[in-house]
Amino acid sequence: MPGESFRFIHASDFHLETPLGDLDAIPSHLREAMADAPRRAAKAVFEAALAENIDFLVLSGDLLSPQAAGPHGMSLLLDYFEQLHAKKTPVFWVAGIVDDPPKWPDAAPLPPNVTLFPKNRAVAVPVQRAGRTICVVVGRSSEGRTQLHVPSYRIEPTDEYTVAVGYGTSDADALAEGRFDYWALGGEHNRDEIDGGAEGGAVVCGSPQGRSLDEHGPHGYTVVDVDADQTTRVHSVECDAFRYCRVEVDASEIAAMGGIRNFLGERIGRLQHDNGGRHLLIGWDISITSGEDLQAIGDVEELRTWLRREFGSGAPSAWTASLVVRPPKQYPKSWTDEDTILGDFLRAADKFDKSNGREINLLPYTEEVSGVVGTTASLLADVSPTVREEILDQATLLGVELLRGGKPNLA
Template sequence: MPGESFRFIHASDFHLEAPLGDLDAVPSHLREAMADAPRRAAKAVFEAALADNIDFLVLSGDLLSPQSAGPHGMSLLLDYFEKLNSKKTPVFWVAGLADDPQKWPDAAPLPPNVTLFPKNRVVAIPVERAGRTICVVVGRSSEGRSALHVPSYRVEPTEEYTVAIGYGASDADALAEGRFEYWALGGEHNRKAMEGGAEGGAFYCGSPQGRSLCEPGPHGYTVVDVDADQTTRVHSIECDAFRYCQVEIDASEIAAVGGIRNLLGERITRLQHENGGRHLLIGWDISITSGENLHALGDSEALLAWLRREFGSGTPSAWTASLVIRPPKHYPKSWKDEDTILGDFLRASEKFSKAGQRELNLAPYTEEHGSIRSPTAALLADVSPSAREAILDQATLLGVELLRGGKPNLVSS
């Protein structure tokens, strides 16, 4: 027999306690908007639940840490929970790591429409409309694990469409063993589809607002429509006010457009067109494929200041959060063959590189300079093998630029 059609919203990872990150400076004209961005994105989720004929709301973890977010963050949740309660809209909340149920204060009781699932067992709740069950929601809050334990989601089989809510990492094969129609997952800040995880879909809907350059691209929530034949349609809705963009550039592209500033300006124009009227927080990653491209970049600090001045004060703003110059792996052979200090320097660098950086020992340099404080000296003396290659590349770039009479073109952020 055909069932009932219904619609619900799936959202997660509000992290109302966490500000926007990867910012070495907060521009004054964006300070208030940046501070309010996580709350504004969370509000967009609740406003959609109030306005878009939603049958219920699913929240899959890490909404906030009550202690860190404080009354300001908790009041936002409670106010909207009450508004949804007045419309008799159920809210199903599986807690993650940040919003452990035991951390929620007893002095702030949740309204009756909100189900905060326990940590120690799976609970299955039928969702009714006009006296008829339209689906079943199954959930369990996280026990503090980073991975989702699918076997614990065993429930009595039912013919009703079943939505399973979970928090933590998983893979499609494990999720498929649950045999649910839809998995509403939390714990990933970027949207992620788990192909084959469930017949109707298995999704990490991501955070409504990105927080760092590791979380680039659109952020929002998911609207799920299920028709009477249990066909599922999933729609991703964007609601982020600030969008992080990580842009990789090869320095060899510069000559074709008449200079690095022209190239970066063109990329920013394209990003603004692609991302609508949102503020952009951009991380530039520029790779120098050859030492001969060094002159095309100029002074990285001046370039960073120009980007922020030229594009960071508009409405919307395209603010450069970081500018990283990746040193070349190879320099012109003619430089290395020179009978000069530059040639000696490049040959020494090549020697360390061929040795796999095993001989790279910075401790003696800390002893020669008494002005280096002991914590810094300890860090330099104990460089991890994974960091040695990057240090050697940056040191080589610095030395080449100084010995060729240029300004150091170091990593800027």
């Protein structure tokens, strides 16, 4: 017997307590917009829930830390919960780690349309419309783990469409064992659809607003439509105000564009076109293979300043959050063979780099700098092997830039 069609919104990881990151400087003209970006994205989710013809809202954890977000963040949630209550729209909330239920103050009770699932067991709640059950929502708040425990979601078999709401990571095989029609997952900030996790879909919807270059690309929420035959259609809706972009560049691409500035300007234009008029926060990662490539790029600090001045003040803005040049493994032999300080430096760097297992101990150098004590000194004393090669490469690049002198033409 066919059921009834319905629609719901799935969102998670608002993190209203966390500002945008990966910024060494905050431009004055974007300061207010950056500060408001997480709230603006969360508001977009709730406004969609109020404006669209949905039957319920599913929230999969890490909405906010009440203590860190404070009354400003809590009032946003409570105000929208009350508006949804006025429209008789149920809200199903599975708490993650930052929004652990005991942290929610008793003085700010949730309205009756909000179900905050317990941590110690899974609970199944029927969703009714006009006196008829249209689906069942099953949820359990996190106990502080980042791994989802699927076996704890077992419920009595039902013919109704079932939406399982959880916080944490899992693979398709484990999710499929739950035998739910749709998995609404949270805890990861980047969107992911897990093929085979459920017949209707297993979706990690991600945060509505990215916070770092590791969270690059589109961010938003998910709209799920289920028809009378229980066929599921999943739609991703973008609502981020700022979008992080990671751009990897091979220096060989630069020459064809007539110089580094022309190349970066063209790429920024393309990014702005592709990302729908949003503010962009860009991380450039440029790999070079020769000294000639380094000469073509020129002074990195000057290039970063130019990018921010030229493209960072527009509306929308394309702000360069970081600019990293990956050094070549080999510098020109003619440089190394020079009877100069540069040649001596490159020969010493090459010898050090080939000293397998040799430790880098920067602690003696801290004796010349006042105030470097405690944790900082201990970190300098013992550099992890995993970053040893990168430190050597970057130190060599810095030395080469200083010893070569001058600033090549960047045009």
